[in-house]
Amino acid sequence: GHQMQGYEQTLALSHYYAWNSLADLLGRQPTITTAGSGGGAGGAPGSGGAGFGGFGGGNRQRPGRGASFGRFYGGGGPKRGGFGPGFGSGRPGGSSLRFHSAGGGGARQSMEIPPPPPPPPPPQQQPNGLPPQAPQLPPPATLSSSPADSMAAYAEWNSGRIWQLFVEKRQTDATYERKLMLRDALLSVVSASFHSAGLFIVGSSMNGFGTDWADLDLCLTINDRELDQKRDQVLNHLKRPLCQCRFITNIELIRAKVSILKFHDTKTGLDCDLNINNPIGIYNTHLMAAYAKCDWRVRPLVMFVKLWAQSLGVQDASQGRLSSYSLALMTVQYLQAGCSPPVLYSLQSLYPQVFDYNRPYTEIDMRVQLPWEELRSQNCQNLGQLFSGFVQYYSEFDWRGFSVSVRLGKPLPIQLAKIYVEEPFSLTNAARSVHSDEVFAQIQRAFRVTAQSLRNQRSLSDILSNSSQA
Template sequence: MYHQRPYVNPNGFILRTPVYQQQGGHQTANRTRTSTISYPPPVILSQQKMMSGPGAYSRDGMNSSLTSRNTYDDKYRTPTVHQPPWSNPVHRYDGRNRGPSLPRKRVFPDHNEEGQVNRKRRREPENSNASTSKKLKSTGAPATNSEASSNYTPTSLTDTDMLSQDILENFLKKKQTKADLRKKVALRNELVQVIKKLYPYGGLFLVGSSMNGFGSTDSDVDMCLIISDNSISQRIQAKQILHRLLSELSRQCYHFMRKALVIPAKVPILKFFDGIRNLECDLNINNATGIRNTYLLQLYSKLDWRVAPLVLTIKQWASEVGINDASQGTLSSYSIVLMVLYYLQVGPKPPVLISLQHIYPQKFVSNASVWDLQNLAPEDDLPSWISFRSTNKQSFRELLEGFILFYTSTFHFDRDVVSVRLGRPLALNTIEHIGDWKKKFIHIEEPFDKTNTARAVYSEPNFRKIMTALRRASNKLSKNKNLKVQDLCVLR
């Protein structure tokens, strides 16, 4: 495929973009269109990076390029180029020049090639969160090493306390399903068709809870548009690019886009509502840190099967008691996730988690290109290069009680820093007190850019509100042995 190299002048960027014509499953350039972009980053992505690398979720990776690729085995996205005749499921190409052969005999799930009934049990529906499974012991630990090394979550616990069972059932009911993810990917793919006309050398990433393993059925869709390997000014350039996207998307996606507006912030976002898929969406520009921490958190969610249910429960509790809203001066969902991961690293003995960045520093380089990240889907197994397996056998209730106790008595907010990057205590006086760290009541280190993710907690009343909620939860856990998740979330 031929592409002209972009021409750069001092006044802006002139992109010579091929306009494609579909012919027999192949894309050919039939003419060249020239467009001027007034506010791109200093260096645009190379043609090679545009055509490959992580840009959005696909079956063979967490992300695929912004440019459509002829991928037929991807069950999460529809190919955007014409398929050749032999890809039609009604025909089968036999490799010879005479063309497609006769259709093959259809084989139903319960019958083999000879028409006999299979003795194997039918597979459960892929979006079902409530399939039957073997009963487990009190800790709910996987029975075999092969199960322990996979992305495995049991569906029931036996001989355990009521709260632990309720935490697991609540997680299975509220976690993000494959159908939820497919809707988000469909939204992403529809946006790509518009955005690639403006920024053909970019990549649109699904990030946040949709991909990090901690998503729920009501999670928003977070996306990041990468248009440069270099950083850009979030205050000026990112806002102008978002306004340009708002104008174009409002014109071409009017059939589903509702309530679209650009929200200025440290990292400005384009916020809108998808009226067809019933999804809230936040889109940012060139926030590569968000892509890196999505990848990191996804690995932590797979490191132990108890991590995701515990995180989802604590996030639900924090939201119900009113301490999970950074815009109101409390904790963001990302900060809460980091607090849970840090506790699981340093609190339980033996630990549930380790610091992946400390053990495998070469895999988590802060300034590495996001296009070089290993592609993972939320349901994929843990990569083979991670050998750690926790020997901790504590139940959900024990871990939840330990989390509350840790942050009400052991952790000192005035002199300690939550650092998932190090996986060990970090003193506040070792950090230079500038910007996000100055005059804040809670200090949580972002694992890659080392900023304070809890910078919104700068007022003492909001800090007292958070500590009061933690102490109230501690009292409930100590007084009621038959407590349920919903009882924990009640404000009284």
């Protein structure tokens, strides 16, 4: 409550600077409005649903919080709906959860991330994978003199450790709620000038792969063709109203192919990256969240791969290394093509009408129900076995002749860069940050050395702590 009060105390001043500076950029007189935060079934402000998933409940003057137990994101224009999915006047359940627009007054969008997969069933009821808690095993080397039994016990031991790390480090509900609250406060600033503005949380904060300390990635959408040609200028002008927010510090504009505005929120302790009109993040967030829902092993495996890459110094796009997103795509590709039977299948191939880049992002439905039973894998490997397989797969991967393609569900016989990880929708290289021969060699060495360490049954703690091996 104190955090939200702190936001509200600075929003009025922020509104003034927001519409004043951005109107100067466009050379026109703005209409001074504030963002509604409710969103009934017909888009009426101020009524937000207080039942399951309701997010709203404020009025036109300030963003309300409502009962935010759902997993919704997206923003809206002022007066026509707001931050909620439009559940109606305080009743649970209700109207469509799909993206939709309220018309000329502004877009009202909402998306829901699938809930985290339930804990695995107890071992006696479980056809594959890992029990909910880490198994209480003695060190693997003491379990059996048989190499096969010893390796199986070692993989089971690693499975417990991977699951334990996932439970400890995954994003908490409290952190997610803080991100929603910050998103709403920021949208209130921006929508004072742009009636159609939407603000979407994208990336690991929404797709299920985020740690509790992950940055908040935001996509600001503005339906203005003239403005679309001035993205860097708009981001630069946004610095002024943000500077007037007492909870925002360390504002910096990073100019790149997709420029971002970086800043820090002192209320939540979150670092934020904001881009303008780059909705590709909305599409790939939708896709990766669906993969996370296909099999409970996907999320902990992706998270552990990221932790492993960080420990060995091969993840950090800003330093010319692999991005977190690239590693997630590489993990999904391995689960599609590197293990038998596959854990995952290509969702874009199976359901092209659902994961269609030509479809307006305002129509994406994060609660779409796929035939999950049909997608259930017959693969019975545990997390330890899958991680070993992942490392071995990429230690032998032919980067000279193939690229990673989650879209196809198998390696793509084309080579356009040292490491090419195809972005599933734009088809660009998600690993374009890797351009140095030295870094490429370091990444290859990390896979080879870790594969050997796993064959030697070294503990995961040793592997993660020995950063010098890469």
